[in-house]
Amino acid sequence: MSTVSACLTCGACCATYRVSFYWGEATGAPAGFVPSELTENFHPHLLCMQGTNQASPRCVALEGTIGKQVGCSIYSNRPSPCREFVAGDEAANPFCDKARAKHGLPPLIPVKEVA
Template sequence: MSTVSACLTCGACCASYRVSFYWGEATGAPNGYVPSELTENFHPHLLCMQGTNQAEPRCVALEGEIGQRVGCRIYADRPSPCREFAAGDEEANPYCDKARAKYGLAPLIPVKNVA
């Protein structure tokens, strides 16, 4: 059984949802870590990743082709919504399934459900 996350070939969530988070996570704040130059203002206290607040979202940090091979340029410094988003192969996540369906990808089966 492979231990490689499906996220390395998917990327659908990064091109399906707005990634908004508290401004204090950005490098412009004293303890921030998300590169401020990759964010935009969304609300007085929230930022979002550039490209995700569009009718057809795609995070500026996403590299590669969805469903083939993808990666996040700022993975170690990604914002909290990305850290908290469970891939469908980790646990059941209807938002993962919905994003994958948008790109013609089958839902993932959580590894813990595989015999």
């Protein structure tokens, strides 16, 4: 989930992809910030957000109803993949489009194309 407002009525990416990241980002590591209790082991050097490594993913930190109103309960401490994922109205992102389509939502139009 990106920082732009479109995400607040979406949340599709948080319920589509496995969100994995280096274990050092979690609080079990000295400089970690992602709450370890919301993560699970995925690979010797990687963790993932609980709920995202399953057939029908939904991150345990995602609150609300997809396509209506959502929030990330650990927004300021979310892992790097969530920070780097760009919403489709910020810049073209086929992965945003794909996640939204999976949840019955139309693709977003990058702001630059609207102007």
